[in-house]
Amino acid sequence: MAAPSEFLQYIDDKADAFIQRLADAVGIPSISGDAKRRGDVIKMAKWLNDQLTALGVETKFVDLGKQELDGQILDLPPAVLGKIGSDAAKKTVLIYGHFDVQPALKSDGWNTDPFTLVVNKEDGQLVGRGSSDDKGPILGWLNVLQYHHENKRPLPVNIKFCFEGMEESGSEGLDELVERESKPGGYFEGVDCVCISDNYWLNDRTPCLTYGLRGLTYFKVTVTGPGRDLHSGVFGRTVHEPMTDLIHLMGRLVDPTGKILVPGVDEMVPPADEEEKAIYKALDYSIADVQSAAGGEVALSSDKVEVLMGRMRNPSLSLHGIEGAFSEPGAKTVIPAKVSGKFSIRLVPPQTPEAVDPLVITYLKSEFAKLNSKNTLIIDNLHGGKPWVADHKHWNFEAAKKATRAVYKQEPDLTREGGSIPVTLTFAESLGVNVLLLPMGRGDDGAHSTNEKLDRSNFIEGSKLLGTYLYELAAIAK
Ligand SMILES: C[C@H](N)C(=O)N[C@@H](Cc1c[nH]cn1)C(=O)O
Ligand SMILES: [Zn+2]
Ligand SMILES: [Zn+2]
Secondary structure, eight states, X not given: OOOOHHHHHHHHHXXXXXXXXXXXXXXXXXXXXXXXXXXXXXXXXXXXXXXXXXXTOEEEEEOOXXXXXXXXXXXXXXXXXXXXXXXXXSOEXXXXXXXXXXXXXXXXXXXXXXXSOXXXXXXXXXXXXXXXXXXXXXXXXXXXXXXXXXXXXXXXXXXXXXXXXXXXXXXXXXHHHHHHHTSTTSTTTTOOEEEEOOSBOSSSSOOEEEEEEOEEEEEEEEEEOSSSOEEHHHHTTTSOXXXXXXXXXXXXXXXXXXXXXXXXXXXXSOOOOHHHHHHHHTSSOOHHHHHHHHTSSOOSOSOHHHHHXXXXXXXXXXXXXXXXXXXXXXXXXEEOSEEEEEEEEXXXXXXXXXXXXXXXXXXXXXXXXXXXXXXXXXXXXXXXXXXXXXXXXXXXXXXXXXXXXXXXXXXOEEEEESSOOTHHHHHHHHHOSEEEEOOOBOTTSOTTSTTOEEEHHHHHHHHHHHHHHHHHHHXXXX
C-alpha cells in the first residue's frame, strides 16, 4: 500500500515547523552521562510525552529506579511508553528511540553552541547535538503522527512506543522493563515487529537498512597510590607514579593497527570466508567515504573490504580518555595521585560481555603485576550489551525496502552497524519478533562528535520514509 500523496505533500509543507520542533528538542541538553544534566534528561522525557499526547498517543512514564553516578545517587530518567490504535485487523509495530544525547561543549571544537540548532541555509545542514542521534529520528515519527492526527486519517498500523533517556549510558533499567512488558498481558503484548531509527547510512548518498549491531563492554581502570597530587620535581623518580602505570596498561590493550592485545578476544571471532567478503565488496562505500566522514586521511587500510569488516563484523578496542589527568592549558608539573583510564570493546557474535570481561580483567591484573608497582589497581565495568544480528529477508525488511524505493528511488544497502544499541537484542529475544534498523541520517553526520548535523533532506525525506514504511507494513498480509 503506497503512502497517500497527501501525506508526502504534508511533510514537505510543514518542513519549517518540523525543523523548529527539532530546534526545541536540541535546546534541551539531555546528556545522560552527566549528573548535572539529569534534570534536563527528565525535562526531555516530559517534553516528548507532551508531544505524543498532543498527537493522540496514550502515554505513560515508567520509573526505572535509581543509579549511582559520580558518587551521587540519581533518579534514572523515566522511560516514555505510548500506544495508538488497537485494531485487531492491523499489524502492531513497536518503535524505539532515545531522547538522551552524548556530552558536548563548545570548547570541544564546535563552531556553534551545541544546544542551539543552527539551520544552515547554504548546505541545508541542521547542526546541533542530538540532531542525528537520536532526536531527529524520534521527531520523524512525531511528524508522521502529526499528519494523521491533524488530518483525522487513521494510521495504517497500530503503534507502540518505547523511548528511553539512558541509551548513551548503558540503557540502565530498560532490559528489565522490556522483559517484563513482553510477557503475556504486558504493555508490548501483540507486537508483530520492531523498528528502530537510531543509526546512520554508510555514506552520504545511499539509504540503508541495518541488520546487525556490535555489542559493547566498557571499562574504567583506576590506578591510585599517593595520598594527594605531588610536585614532580620533589617526587619524580622517587615514587610509583599512577599515570605511568596507567599509560603502560592502556598501551598494552590495542596496537596501532587495531589488533586487540587482550589474549583470546580477537581469536573468538571466526575469519570471514569469500562469500561473506563478497557482501562487503558489493556495498556502496569507498575509502574516500570513511576518510571524509572522519575528516582526515586516516583509514587503517586502503582495502575497502578490510575497512568495512573492521566496522561491521570485527571487534574493536578504543581508548576514550583519562579522568584525573592534568588536561588544562599550561605546563603544570604535577604527578596526579589518582587516574582512571576509560576504554571499551565493541563486540561481535559470538562474543558477549560475559565471555570477554573475565579475559580483560585477568589480563589487566597480570600486566599490572608485571610492573611491580606499589600503586593500587581498581577495575570497574561500567556497562555492556550483546551484539545483535537479524534476518534481513523478513517481511519487516521487505516493507522497509519498498518504502526506500518509493521515497528515495534507490535500492537500499544492507548493512551491519559498528555502534551499539543495547536493548535491540532484548527486544528480539523477549518479543520473539523481527527487529529492523531504519536509519535517517548519513555516515558523515558526526554523531558523538563535534558539529553533529542532520541534513534537512534526510530529516524531511526520512520522515516520509518512516511513514511510508508503516503503509508498506500494512500492505503485507497479517
Ligand atoms: C548507534 C547508537 N546511535 C549509539 O550511538 N549508541 C551508543 C550506545 C552507547 C553505549 N555506551 C555509550 N553509548 C554507541 O554505540 O556508542
Ligand atoms: Zn549515540
Ligand atoms: Zn543513538
